[in-house]
Amino acid sequence: DTAVSQTPKYLVTQMGNDKSIKCEQNLGHDTMYWYKQDSKKFLKIMFSYNNKELIINETVPNRFSPKSPDKAHLNLHINSLELGDSAVYFCASSHFAGPTYEQYFGPGTRLTVT
Amino acid sequence: RKEVEQDPGPFNVPEGATVAFNCTYSNSASQSFFWYRQDCRKEPKLLMSVYSSGNEDGRFTAQLNRASQYISLLIRDSKLSDSATYLCVVISGGGADGLTFGKGTHLIIQP
Numbered sequence: 001d002t003a004v005s006q007t008p009k010y011l012v013t014q015m016g017n018d019k020s021i022k023c024e025q026n027l028g029h030d031t032m033y034w035y036k037q038d039s040k041k042f043l044k045i046m047f048s049y050n051n052k053e054l055i056i057n058e059t060v061p062n063r064f065s066p067k068s069p070d071k072a073h074l075n076l077h078i079n080s081l082e083l084g085d086s087a088v089y090f091c092a093s094s095h096f097a098g099p100t101y102e103q104y105f106g107p108g109t110r111l112t113v114t
Numbered sequence: 115r116k117e118v119e120q121d122p123g124p125f126n127v128p129e130g131a132t133v134a135f136n137c138t139y140s141n142s143a144s145q146s147f148f149w150y151r152q153d154c155r156k157e158p159k160l161l162m163s164v165y166s167s168g169n170e171d172g173r174f175t176a177q178l179n180r181a182s183q184y185i186s187l188l189i190r191d192s193k194l195s196d197s198a199t200y201l202c203v204v205i206s207g208g209g210a211d212g213l214t215f216g217k218g219t220h221l222i223i224q225p
Contacts, residue, residue: 035215043158043201043215090157101146101205101213105157 003027006091006106013081014114021076021109023091032074033103034066035090043090049074086113117141118204120216127192128224134188135219137202146205147178147185151198152218158201161187189221197223 004025013019025032031050037043047066048055054066063079078085091106119138127133139147147164162169164176164185175188185204189196199218206214 040217041199042217043152045213045215048213101148102160102163103158105159107157 004091004093004104004106006089006109008109009107010110010112012112012114015081015083017081018077018079019081019111020078021089021091021111023074023076023106024072025091025093025104025106026072027093027104029093029095029104030071031094032068033092033094034074034076035092035105037088037090037108039087046076047074081113083113086111118202118214118216120200120202120219122217122220124220124222126222126224129192129194131192132188132190133192133221134186135200135221136184136186137204137216137219138182138184139202139204139214140183141204141206142180142183144183144204144206147176148203148205149174149176149185149187150201150203150215152201153198158215161200192223194223194225197221 007022033048034046035043036046046057046060049066049068065077067075067077088108088110090108092103094101094103117140149161150158151161152158162171162176164178166178168177173190177186185202199220201218202216204214
């Protein structure tokens, strides 16, 4: 069973469009995250969400919005896509209160904006 | 000074050799430290946590030097399968603003 899954795996779209990436975890974790990994392989956290509290990285444009229908899902919605949004987006989850903060990552969604 | 810094490499190392690389961090209040491994076009996976007293897991040894603000990863008897990018992670607080990944060190084990 896949612990953290994301769909779609690949997403190609044009500038200006709105798109969503879905993420689901079956680990029973209470915190989920979205990361962006750009072409230089730099992995940067965008959001963390622990079912009650959303913590936003202040450098993330407000075109990006996480939406959590329930504890096991954290979707990422992106409005007005720009060329610079092209990257691999990883979802992850962890036990917020866990001593190790080990994060389990999904396989990633490769977004290409043309 | 960047928050978390790593030598990007690549480190080209013959199979069987020992290799070590460091990761420096700028926030002296950082609380938790980890090494993750990321294979090409795959997701990062936890390799090991880094404890204050240092810890070992098979061929891998992690060390923390709080005075000089760096963590290290040592790989002994390197295998071809160790080829990957190694990311250090530093946690300075709760939530998105306290968790920082380094850019990673690319390791290539050569036969």
